[in-house]
Amino acid sequence: MRADVEAAAADIEQSVGLLRRRLDWEPALRKLDELNARAEDPTLWDRPSDAQALMRERTKLATQVEAVRALERERQDTLDFAELAEMEGDQASLEEAAATLKALKDRAGRAELEALLSGEADPNDAYVEINSGAGGTESADWALMLTRMYTRWATAHGMSVDVLEETAGETAGLKSATLQVKGLNAYGWLKTEAGVHRLVRISPFDSNARRHTSFASVWVYPVVDDTIVIEINPADVRTDTYRASGAGGQHINKTDSAVRLTHIPTGIAVACQTQRSQHQNRENAWQMLRARLYEAELQRREEAQAALEDAKTDIGWGHQIRSYVLQPYQLVKDLRTEVETSDTQGVLDGDLDAFMGASLSQRVGATRDAGGSFADP
Structure with missing residues (x-):
């Protein structure tokens, strides 16, 4: 069971690395900070169309960044949980950790696909x-x-x-x-x-x-x-x-x-x-x-x-x-x-x-x- 946990965790780590590369991680974080600062400008909504475009861009980027951070955070939390379960010989908890990582791996796979949605109209209804x-x-x-x-x-x-x-x-x-x-x-x-x-x-x-x-x-x-x-x-x-x-x-x-x-x-x-x-x-x-x-x-x-x-x-x-x-x-x-x-x-x-x-x-x-x-x- 421990091998299953480690394999799933490795797959998730690989997905996270790919997502970071596709987002161009550090520039993406700087861009998000810039968009957040602009969103707080009280004069922004004087130009509604510009404001709406900015908010859409910010929402999309924030969602992508948070998805990566959530994968990293939940992966590490589950690994810590699995390690504790193994130390205590708690097989049920170890199986629970394996199931959690499997679901997390599926989420990571979907996030990879989401990263491919780069067409100009892809985010739209x-x-x-x-x-x-x-x-x-x-x-x-x-x-x-x-x-x-x-x-x-x-x-x-x-x-x-x-x-x-x-x-x-x-x-x-x-x-x-x-x-x-x-x-x-x-x-x-x-x-x-x-x-x-x-x-x-x-x-x-x-x-x-x-x-x-x-x-x-x-x-x-x-x-x-x-x-x-x-x-x-x-x-x-x-x-x-x-x-x-x-x-x-x-x-x-x-x-x-x-x-x-x-x-x-x-x-x-x-x-x-x-x-x-x-x-x-x-x-x-x-x-x-x-x-x-x-x-x-x-x-x-x-x-x-x-x-x-x-x-x-x-x-x-x-x-x-x-x-x-x-x-x-x-x-x-x-x-x-x-x-x-x-x-x-x-x-x-x-x-x-x-x-x-x-x-x-x-x-x-x-x-x-x-x-x-x-x-x-």
Whole structure:
């Protein structure tokens, strides 16, 4: 057991060293001191946009620094506890220390992945659009299952989820849904989920209990703030209003309060129906449209860079990224990274970190060394 404790502690120490290098530790501490000093300037909020940008930068850096310090502190405390348990021959406490270090090692691994989220929009909140494919009720139910999956993933990671748009299926499930996931690095993590998701199962809607294959698409784009200027010519945008079909009581079904905006040059369309006021839905839809156009620009940049490196990964509509097989066997497999698991229920309940982590590592070109930690590419 002592060997297990020492091995886990060594892995954590290696992760901490990597995190310190990625943060450029000493300059990062000086930068944090500078940001803290500027945050105390009473005139800072005379310029709200500058103040918000500074506070975001400070929060991100402070979170990264504290994560490293917490890993170091908890590692040492647990090692001291294990040493005391060994001296007293307390096997139960030694096992407890080993379990604590294992959980700490998992946290360190996630922190390594967080350190890879260096894209300009990675720290932002995210919009997640889910659309059912061909297949009627079965595909609509699959879209509902995906909506639940991402909601549970976000909740498990301390993020909040707002449903901005929901269109019910004709019999069950959802034709489409738009979620806003709020939390640090929401976009950085969720962007790896963009693409087509395939489900194979015995359909609960088929009286003959036949196996069905269903598809649903996931599109992810960052929420952008007022500091990012996205110029949109109003003449290029078509506005449609319609009667909302989702939850919202009697009022939402009596008025054409829902708003859909279509950016004609790109064909990008967004919709919002969660507010009772058409004006509020219109404002939210414009915010979403700005975010979609911003994400499209980020994707163009990424694809251009990937083409130069001859390592382009297709993530758009029409490109299947993951297969979920529930019958005749249990398997979820990511077709980009080859990561797979037989714990299909765990995945559908939001356990997506292994898939996200592998995809994120692939995107940034990171590799694992023999010790299991991420090495600089």
